[in-house]
Amino acid sequence: MTTIIDRRTRRSELVTTTTAEEFSADHLLRLLKGDVFAVRVTGLVDAVALDGLRERLVGRDDHGPLATDPQFRRIGQAFSETRDGAESTYFDHAAGHRRDLRARAAPYPYPSDTVRILLDEAWPSGATLLSWHSRKFFVGVARYQQAGVDLEPHTDNLHRNLPDDDLGIRRQLSVNVYLDVPDAGGELEIWDAYPSEDDYRGLSGERVWGIDRADVGEPALTVRPTIGDAIFIDPRRVHAVAPSADRPRVTVGVFIGVRGGDEPLAVWS
Amino acid sequence: MTATTIAPVGSTSHKAAFDLKGLQYEYTGRSTILLVSVGADYHEGEKFGATIDLLNRSGFARVTVAVADTLQRHNVDAAPGEAYELSRRRGDQWLARNRPLLDLLTADVDVLRWDTALSDPDYPRALDRVREAYRSDDEYAAAIDATIDRFVARRGEGGPDEDRIWNGCRTYLLEEVPIIQPLWAAKGYDFVVYPQQISAAMAATRARFVDDGAAWLPLRFKKRRSAR
DSSP, X not given: OOOOOOTTOOGGGGEEEEETXXXXXXXXXXXXXXXXXXXXXXXXXOHHHHXXXXXXXXXXXXXXXXXXXXXXXXXXXXXXXXXXXOHHHHHHHHHHHHHHHHHHHTTXXXXXXXXXXXXXXXXXXXXXXXXXXTEEOOOOEEEEEOBTOOEEEEOOOHHHHSOXXXXXXXXXXXXXXXXXXXXXXXXXEEOSOXXXXXXXXXXXXXXXXXXXXXXXXXXXXXXXXXXXXXXXXXXXXXXEEOOBSSSXXXXXEEEEEEOXXXXXXEEEO | OOOOOXXXXXXXXXXXXXXXXXXXXXXXXXXXXXEEOTTOGGGSHHHHHHHHHHHHHHTOSEEEEEEOOXXXXXXXXSOHHXXXXXXXXXXXXXXXXXXXXXXXXXXXXXXXXXXXXXXXTTHHHHHXXXXXXXXXXHHHHHHHHHHHHHHHHHHOTTSTTHHHHHHXXXXXXHHHHXXXXXXXXXXXXOEEEESSOOOXXXXXXXXXXXXXXXXXXXXXXXXXXXXX
16 A cells, blocks of 8 residues: 655644544644644533443443444444335434434534534535435434454545435545543544545455455554543545454444535435 | 617726736637725725736636635634634625626626635545645655745744734735636636736646646736826
8 A cells, every 4th residue: 555644744733633623624624635634622521521421321221333344333323224116214213213312412512513513613615414305315324333443444435425316425534522431442544545435346346345454554643532522534545443352343424525615524334 | 869878887997907027818609707905995995897808808707706715714804713703704894895897897707716616525635636746746846835935024034923914925826726726627727817916836736637627817006197
């Protein structure tokens, strides 16, 4: 895998850290441009809400298996789990999933709502929930990555994460809000690789999903999340999550679609 | 009785021409980017109006007005978030102020803000290629650095902030050149209209990454005789 990090760029410069108060559209531009590989927003969920959310969402065992790989567990359903022809089922359940997760989080704001407000206030034309044929997407899948499960190197791509129709989205970013992080493992790993879809398929080879760790070498950046933080990345970069050595890693995940600079961002899961 | 219609003009005092030093192009039916530096005097008032007149006379079929607003965030002396907001707001104000002139364009017109250019799916790879060339190709690095030196000299060399200005300008240039040359050429634009001759950095980028398209059309302005 090619390495293109500027020799003058220190690894610590590949991640930028900010707060919700200081977060701006410039952070998203830096990610889109590739100046940084990750933007960490510390304390996106404040201490009181974090305690409440952890009480309600960490340690649950009523999560269901990810349709595309049952070793991963989640509450809510990501569109990427939807098989061709079953889009209608996803949209039938989207509002229910949004309500369900808000109800579980109440009286604290569900983290995907907090992310949406953050984006709405930072991006010049705001942020809205993505819709398709006037049907609203679900956003904010709660993911439980069990101990020992390896979220291997992979990319996320609009063409794999959205309906085939042109929704006007040019680029995709993603953000995870961390509700629990194992004592050992669970680090976010990002490689200095931005493969085209063809290159990615080549790297995947015969695999159904992702890339063999042996084929990608060491990540350019390893970030150890802190609970309550949000970390934004460009998921077209190869990224992975190291297996947890002890307890599940619990996150709330949001995809962010970037249209033109004069149009609102769109969020979905 | 015959009614005659006089086409509205953007400038009664200035006339613009392409400053091509002998080069000849055919413009009718072609597409161009009109690259706008927010805050530059030639993108305001009579000179900008004269540019609009020239584009109309040239017969372009499509004009994309590229407002390089947030590119300027690297030159704004403020924290990054504040610099972004300020440069973006200046872009909003430029568009509002110049809308009457843009409305005079007879070609198919669209506006491209800098954020949209940065969001292009092909941009990260174009940027990587430019950065790689800057690292590995001494001649290319020299062309980029020479353009930075000229810019810093204009801002006043030797000041306490010279290093910061130099680094900001490098960030600016390495962000700008992949969009204005390889990316816009790949998008099918035939020309880029700008009121200055092509910089060393842009010319070197063009030489390395563009076979065809996005040809540079510099402008010169003259005062009309009647306006003297």
